[in-house]
Amino acid sequence: MDIKFEKINDIRLIVLEGELNMESAHKFKETFKPILKERNAKVLIDFAKVPFIDSSGIAALIEVCQNLGKVNGRMCLCHVNKKIVNVFEITKVHKLFKMFESHQEALRSF
Amino acid sequence: MLIEEKLPSDPDRAPVFIEAWLRRLRPLGLNDDQVFGLKLCLQEALINAIKHGNKCNKHLAVWVKIAADPRCLAVEITDQGQGFDPGAVPDPTAPENIGKNHGRGIYLIRQTMGAVDFSNGGRTIKMVMPLTGDRSGGH
Ligand SMILES: Nc1ncnc2c1ncn2[C@@H]1O[C@H](COP(=O)(O)OP(=O)(O)OP(=O)(O)O)[C@@H](O)[C@H]1O
Ligand SMILES: [Mg+2]
Numbered sequence: 658m659d660i661k662f663e664k665i666n667d668i669r670l671i672v673l674e675g676e677l678n679m680e681s682a683h684k685f686k687e688t689f690k691p692i693l694k695e696r697n698a699k700v701l702i703d704f705a706k707v708p709f710i711d712s713s714g715i716a717a718l719i720e721v722c723q724n725l726g727k728v729n730g731r732m733c734l735c736h737v738n739k740k741i742v743n744v745f746e747i748t749k750v751h752k753l754f755k756m757f758e759s760h761q762e763a764l765r766s767f
Numbered sequence: 768m769l770i771e772e773k774l775p776s777d778p779d780r781a782p783v784f785i786e787a788w789l790r791r792l793r794p795l796g797l798n799d800d801q802v803f804g805l806k807l808c809l810q811e812a813l814i815n816a817i818k819h820g821n822k823c824n825k826h827l828a829v830w831v832k833i834a835a836d837p838r839c840l841a842v843e844i845t846d847q848g849q850g851f852d853p854g855a856v857p858d859p860t861a862p863e864n865i866g867k868n869h870g871r872g873i874y875l876i877r878q879t880m881g882a883v884d885f886s887n888g889g890r891t892i893k894m895v896m897p898l899t900g901d902r903s904g905g906h
Binding site (some may be wrong): 676678679680709711712713715716717719720723740744747748749750752753 | 778779781782799800803806807810811814859860865866867868869871872874875878879
């Protein structure tokens with residue numbers, strides 16, 4: 658998985674490219690280490706180029722979301738493909754993540 | 768079509784095997800949703816066999832059998848571990864479990880496949896995906 662960072666005002670945009678699975682989950686979680694040192698971090702994760710997720714990927718997302726919450730941070734997801742949304746819905750973890758169809762909508766939500 | 772393989776208990780190598788099987792199954796003409804579902808279930812079952820079953824022990828193997836005909840695709844995965852009681856696995860969608868960082872693999876398999884059956888004391892999982900319906904669509 659490739660992970661790119663951008664900043665839009667005070668919001669961190671994290672653009673993922675590749676599968677969020679057992680292999681990449683660790684790298685994904687490591688990415689957030691510095692961000693978790695901030696307080697009130699606002700993170701938008703772009704899923705446009707994530708074609709696949711497995712249970713380890715879901716676990717990584719949940720961990721990151723919970724860890725951000727502990728330091729008053731917030732995260733949301735955008736451009737999540739239909740099949741991945743379906744996996745979130747099956748496991749009911751869609752209740753844990755805010756998801757948006759576009760950057761604009763996501764940015765407005767912070 | 769029949770695929771039979773003996774795998775080493777190395778979780779990092781599982782995705783490479785899975786991609787190779789999916790390539791071999793391409794003539795079946797599965798749609799995108801079916802390929803996604805199959806890949807997910809292969810990944811979950813294989814990782815369970817390697818991690819929970821064989822505890823990543825290099826000296827233990829996992830056997831995979833994929834049998835496909837135009838009507839259905841059957842996958843059987845067997846490990847050499849201690850086995851377990853699949854009936855005792857908690858529901859990951861129960862409110863107290865939704866935030867946990869594990870426990871979704873078998874649930875995802877059960878929700879995705881047409882039929883799922885454990886035997887051999889939990890060391891063998893058999894899952895069947897019906898292949899009827901539209902195979903040209905998907906997104
Ligand atoms: N092949 C197996 N051998 C022994 N125990 C198993 C096997 N497969 C599953 N289990 C047991 O069943 C439990 C549930 O498996 P499941 O795949 O649903 O969740 P998980 O592997 O714990 O986490 P996740 O799949 O969400 O990463 C496992 O924690 C393990 O105790
Ligand atoms: Mg599992």
